[in-house]
Amino acid sequence: MYMMSYVAKPEHEMTEFLNSVIRDVKKSNVNERYEMKQIMQVYAKHREVSAQESVARVCSLPLKKCSRTVIFVQTDEDGLKMSLPLSRLKDMGPDEEDVWMSGLPDKYENRPATGDFNDMCLADFASGCRVLYGRQTEGPNAIPLQNDKGFIQKRTQGKSAIIRFTRFSEKKQPEKFYRRLLKLYFPHRTDDELKSKYYPKNEDFYNRGRGGSIKQYVDFNRKRYEGQGKEIEKALKQLEKQGPVLNAWNTFAPEVEVDSLECVAQRQAIHPDEHEEQDQIPDYEVHALYSGAIDAPKLSPDFVRSMYRSLNETQASVFYTVREWCLKRVWGHNPEPLFYFISGGAGCGKSHVIKCVYQEATKILCQLPRFRDEADMSQPAVLLTAFTGTAAFNISGKTLHSVLKLPRNLRPPYQGLGNALDEVRAALSNAEILIIDEISMVSKELFAYVHWRFQQIKGNRKPFGGMSVLAVGDFYQLPPVGKAKQLCICEGDVLELWKDFQMVNLTEIMQQKDDRAFAQLLNRIRTKKKTDPLGVDDAALLTQAVPEIKDCPPDVLHIFATKKEVDAHNAATVTALRLQVVNIPAEDYRKDPRTGGMVISRATAGIYRTTYKLLREHGSW
Numbered sequence: 001m002y003m004m005s006y007v008a009k010p011e012h013e014m015t016e017f018l019n020s021v022i023r024d025v026k027k028s029n030v031n032e033r034y035e036m037k038q039i040m041q042v043y044a045k046h047r048e049v050s051a052q053e054s055v056a057r058v059c060s061l062p063l064k065k066c067s068r069t070v071i072f073v074q075t076d077e078d079g080l081k082m083s084l085p086l087s088r089l090k091d092m093g094p095d096e097e098d099v100w101m102s103g104l105p106d107k108y109e110n111r112p113a114t115g116d117f118n119d120m121c122l123a124d125f126a127s128g129c130r131v132l133y134g135r136q137t138e139g140p141n142a143i144p145l146q147n148d149k150g151f152i153q154k155r156t157q158g159k160s161a162i163i164r165f166t167r168f169s170e171k172k173q174p175e176k177f178y179r180r181l182l183k184l185y186f187p188h189r190t191d192d193e194l195k196s197k198y199y200p201k202n203e204d205f206y207n208r209g210r211g212g213s214i215k216q217y218v219d220f221n222r223k224r225y226e227g228q229g230k231e232i233e234k235a236l237k238q239l240e241k242q243g244p245v246l247n248a249w250n251t252f253a254p255e256v257e258v259d260s261l262e263c264v265a266q267r268q269a270i271h272p273d274e275h276e277e278q279d280q281i282p283d284y285e286v287h288a289l290y291s292g293a294i295d296a297p298k299l300s301p302d303f304v305r306s307m308y309r310s311l312n313e314t315q316a317s318v319f320y321t322v323r324e325w326c327l328k329r330v331w332g333h334n335p336e337p338l339f340y341f342i343s344g345g346a347g348c349g350k351s352h353v354i355k356c357v358y359q360e361a362t363k364i365l366c367q368l369p370r371f372r373d374e375a376d377m378s379q380p381a382v383l384l385t386a387f388t389g390t391a392a393f394n395i396s397g398k399t400l401h402s403v404l405k406l407p408r409n410l411r412p413p414y415q416g417l418g419n420a421l422d423e424v425r426a427a428l429s430n431a432e433i434l435i436i437d438e439i440s441m442v443s444k445e446l447f448a449y450v451h452w453r454f455q456q457i458k459g460n461r462k463p464f465g466g467m468s469v470l471a472v473g474d475f476y477q478l479p480p481v482g483k484a485k486q487l488c489i490c491e492g493d494v495l496e497l498w499k500d501f502q503m504v505n506l507t508e509i510m511q512q513k514d515d516r517a518f519a520q521l522l523n524r525i526r527t528k529k530k531t532d533p534l535g536v537d538d539a540a541l542l543t544q545a546v547p548e549i550k551d552c553p554p555d556v557l558h559i560f561a562t563k564k565e566v567d568a569h570n571a572a573t574v575t576a577l578r579l580q581v582v583n584i585p586a587e588d589y590r591k592d593p594r595t596g597g598m599v600i601s602r603a604t605a606g607i608y609r610t611t612y613k614l615l616r617e618h619g620s621w
Helices: 002-007 012-027 032-046 051-058 086-090 104-109 122-128 134-138 174-185 202-225 229-242 248-252 254-266 301-309 313-330 350-365 369-373 389-394 400-404 418-427 444-458 516-527 536-543 563-577
Strands: 070-072 129-132 151-154 162-164 339-344 382-386 433-437 468-472 502-506 581-585 589-591 598-600 607-611
Touching (some): 122 174, 313 468, 389 433, 418 444
Parallel strands (some): 070 162, 339 468
Antiparallel strands (some): 581 607
């Protein structure tokens, strides 16, 4: 009773969620294959299952067992066919037309011409016989087919297979509907026998052929396989129109629902204050059970094409080099990994190159055989990463530490993943290209750890485990934190991975291409040394908007070089408001090493200054 109630349980939330996803996918401009992939990924990741079913799935135990084999029978005239293997096609002549593999209907048409096979319809053949392969054809019960179409064997009595077939509408597709009836339930050797000279249509041949005897013969066989077919179709239409009946299981087994309600009524009430008492800390409150990862946005094909057309010559050289490498990977040529350092000043289009490369490489690498063979295609082929969370968010990626589960201490010796290896390896199993933005902030220790981590994950001793790496950034910008040195500085006692990278320098300003004077100023400031004086023309250009700091409006954003200047400006701005200022002691929380819980640490409490505007109209705060 429990198993039946579990199998028949309603999943209204999942149904509504899937319907919303289907509506969203249909609005986007994607093909049917990608649409089905999105729906299946949502179903696989969001459906709630019991502990027993979870264990069965993890252990690869069979979730269902059938006492009968289920066979699908193709009845459509333009049905899908599979060609012969490429190795056999190469040995065939150019004029040979028999290039298709024989399916069940082909084997039926070449059934033996003796015994009860002559009067056997396709439904009986599919249900009562099975096709033999390999050494099974040498058995004593093997029956050869005509024209070397293989061997069959009759199934054990009482173990007939269940046949499945496409159901066509009698009103909307009458010709296909009657062809299905004749194909399944009328004995024939060729498709030409399903029609006649006087009745060229399947419907006319079914109703009038041989004085109506064909209809009687077909209806007799159809009743054996589709006895309740009309009632089932009627129920399916009603279900599609009205939806599932809520709590339908209660009408079949009401006593189970009564017992369940009695158990709920007898359950002792739990006081909310006594249930898992803990401190109310807003910053540590769990708002959701699952926080989705940041995924690169899905762009429309028209927008992607416009991105490709906007690439300049240098950007396009990088783009097409990566594209050619991806195509070779798909074709099975196994090219050597790419190691590129894409540099350039602000506004040169480094982020634009990242977006274009990501879109094109992801589209091509998804055609690799392992992507087609695996059920879950959600694992990325191109990893978008950066050192800081802000930089990763700007490219819709993740930080290197979160992707590779890097430790805080990056000093040698290397610390492996340990028990987390299988999890990370499964998540990055399809990764082919690693893109690192803001490479100037990546230290040599971190870069070496990324190299070692991918070697462990991929099981490959090549640099970065055989991954292609695109490092994007500008060494004139922010350096690594602390005393760590940049990758471009050579040291003899440190693993030098940077020497394998080929530099591509973007020089054409793309974001400010309409203001060439300002763009040239940005490039001069980028390479200017601290001791060099600023040019007269450059200083005049920078100060023409605001000649003096005092003339700058107070409500605009100010940028200062030191925290002292920031605090002074903020204090002066608050004082100028002439409103009452309230000092609120902050409640700082720390983790108790004994209990593991969060406790208030008033000794280290800071002071947060909050400004309240006086509501003079009401005379209150």
